[in-house]
Amino acid sequence: MQMSDAVGFSASTPTVWRPRHAEEAYRLKKQFGHDAAYVSGGTLLRTQWENGSPVPGHLIDLSSAAEWKEAGADNGTFAIGAQTTLSACRSDPQLQALYPLIVEASRSIAAPSIRNLATIGGNVSSGVGDSLPALLVYEAQLDWYDDGGERTESLEDWLRRMQDGTAQTDSLLLRVRLPLESANLDPSENLSENPSLTADPAHSFAYYAKIGRRDSFVPSAVTTALTGTIDGSGRLRRVRLAAGGGKTIPRRYPEAEARLEGKAADDRSVHLLHAILMASYTPAPDPFLSDEYRKRTAANVAASHLWRAISEFAHGKEGERCC
């Protein structure tokens, strides 16, 4: 015997708090605990509520803190305030020049009206946002505010703790930091510590793909990002691979990265990358697409990134020879 239920409806209206500082926001969250949620654009929360998640009694609106909306160089890193909207990320000229995959990821998330509200902080905090694979290959750091005041943690570590359930849920994300050395700079600078490799011009590459069940405004089935360099002698250097998608918490693939280091940029490397992802990409359950399909998709798409990089490198070399 069960009682009846009501659908798609919430009877109570939450209290909205407007803290001006991180300290105040964090204090409110500690005070109300599970009955409070940080809100930026509120776009993801909205869909969760529509799907039956309880609306908390207290919403902590982070939008009144202006300093969290800035993006720019800071302390040897490029910092993006957590309140920066995805639209702003998409059109930021410095991000476009230095971290193009973040721009591409921002472009692929939801629809324009949602990107005007949704923030990078919200996308990161969800633990499954489509910006994460791009941020991972750029080796992003996260600035948090919690009991000890401000602290910095690598995105990779935080996602690992999300995966094993040990991440603090009350911590407030202040900004995302990107190391300047991971920016899309001239590859000869990237490899300057090993001058022998810069004899021939090197080819840097960066690819991002979000695959869903349709072409836009769609939850991701698989999201991949790949960066790296092909040195003048045609060897892969510093390959960074990340993959996520759907409810799958994104992660780097250190085994693939290590095994590709120094390998010739050719078909065998493409196959190696494919084989490693087929073996190690573990998608979270999805009611619409099978695990096997998403595994293949991750492997195929990541391998196609590398294939493109090698292909472009090869064509570039041919071009040099003929001219």
Place this chain on the structure above:
Amino acid sequence: MLLNRRNSGERWRVRPDGPGKVTGALAYLTDMDVPGALYALVLRSPHPHARIVSIHTEAARSLPGVAAVLTHADVPGLNRFGIARQDQPVFCEDRTRYVGDAVAAVAAETLALAGSALDLIEVEYEPLPIVGDPEQALLPEAPLLHPEGNILHSKSYRSGDAEAIFGQCAHVVEETYVTTRQMHAYMETEGGLFVPGPDGSLTVYAPTQHGFMDRLQLSRILAMPERRIRIVSSPIGGSFGGKDELNVQPYGSLLAMVTGRPVKIHNSRRESVRSGLKRHPMTIRMKTGTDESGRILAHRVRIVADTGPYATLGAEVLNFATEHVVSAYRFGSVDVESISVFTNNGMSGEFRGFGGNQAIFALEGQMDRLAEAVGMDPWEFRRLNMKAADEPGPFGQTIARTDGLAKVWAAAADSALWKERVHLDISENSDIISTSSATFDPKRGGGDLPLWKRTGIGAALVMHGAGLGYGIPDPSGGRLALRKDGKIEASFGFEECGQGLIATLEQMLVERFGFAAEDLRIVIGDSDAVPDSGSSTASRATSMMWKSLSLLQTPFTEKLLTEAANCCGLPVQRLRLGPGGIWDRESGERAIGYPALAERLAEPIVCEASTSYPVPDTDIVGAHYLYSYAAVVVKVEIDDLTGRIRVLRQFHAVAAGPVMNPQGYLGQIEGGSSMALGFALLEESTMAQGQYIANNFDTYLIPTIADLSGPVEVLAIEDLPDGDAYGPRGVGEIGSVGLAAAIASAVRNAAGIFIHRLPIDPALLQEVMPIGQWAVMSDER
């Protein structure tokens, strides 16, 4: 003529309701509000199948701010509804049969209070075994969902002895085609405003495709004479068949009558998904055989449709599918048996295409498979087996003669897309080219395409019946008047649900009579103000408006001219209708304006016409007399990495008589094909144990503009035989019918895989390691 703005010249008009819609200024009925209105919510069953043990509403009733809580005990009239058969409970008494079944309804001062009141209604359920599959429902041990059994309707058609003839066939193809539950996905969910009058009357402002049918159904439920119920039903934010049946109207009406106050009700998207109609999922088994030369000798079809818990138009949809699995091919012998089965899944019902979409996907799939078995070009194979213009319809009935089928066939054969396919097929099979490069594949890569993308071209042929068919009353009509204020008023009982009905009616009045748009007042969607024109469904409205206006043209014109002649002292013969008034043919001047003429009349000039949709001379219920024809050619691209399909280009040849409104016609074909693209590639309202898995548009995916970016060419073939009396055939549905079959055909052409289930599963087309087939470079550096 290729339909586009340039070719249409001055016939390409701004639609009268366009600016309001694109600016958002237009108010839909669910946007309406009146002071003092109550807010209503419906309590629906959480169980797909359950016995109701008890319902307690005392706590909800005693909540301050709650004006009424209703259950089955509060329905004064018939506690059932259904257009064709009234078997769906307004409120369930002792049993629920799907997750949308209503148990109670509440009206309160605020929406929040109504929600709280719903929470306070105590319903004790005893869950019953779920019948989640129609094949399971047919088993002898299946629980009975209705006392008469689990079969809503069966239909069969036989001609010759197909079973005996299969033995003589040189080629026999057997396949099972499966289509799934598609959602209408209209922008505006079901809702409305219900206003009781001081005299005990009721005005209903709620979208429907047939106001007079709603009035009849509500009068049964409310036990009120129809004349005391007024239905205002346009404009509608999309319907596609989904709002033809009653949805929230019984609850709003009952609550308004009980409380004596206006009541507002509007489904959330979740509630719309849960309670609303969907396209019937069908399993269609076909066995078809040809002789050595490719002539079809026998065609056997078995259809099983999942109609959900109640009838609505499930029987009629099945009849339509039964007719269209035969369509316009000359089968030597035919044996079709169809069955529509009750389940505890969501409600299936009317949806643009009305069973034709499922039928054509299966039928055209058979044609492609048979052509390959015979070793023929698939389009030539169709020509070989197509009926000629003077042959009977699918059920052997006499039909209105047109050359539409042959003409759309030829237009497709002549299209640039089909020629591209023929060229590619020749290249692919040519020894000279294939030996020149071991890896050359004309359908793979090339241009801007990477090597893991393949393209293919396919086509499908469509025959689509219009009107309700033989055996179902299908009357229509309209009225023209010159009113006191000088406006020419055209009144029809049709609805504007986004299809462009108002624009088409305006254009017909301007072009047929010579009125200016400013002279006109178009009145639709108000049962107190319009004649009953029948439902805005079954691709019938344009035909019926055309017929009514052709009946009205002479009497209305004569009356206007006679009165004008009296007023102006000129002979009738010198006068003609024109923009702004009646014109003198000799002087070329306007003799009298419509307002001036109206002012001088003691009574308005009013002419009414009655007609009905033509039906064939037959005794087969559902058989049609008028048909439209279409051929669809499509080019797709398959991404081997993901198995996903992109539609690159579409060509539609449509033979449906003269084009009344080029923009509306084009919009119907483009819009219909967009729905078909969703049906083919994306949309599936999956159910598990009687519950919807996708409850909103975040997981139920309809195509966005990004999926619809390829060009769509529409060729309108307007010719009709001399003496044809039926004018324009409908195009409201036909654009939604053939594309899925054409896409499946293109996938076969590109990837060599036959598709038998929609939407197409990308996993089927995904390659395990697509990149390895093409060398990037060797490792010899």
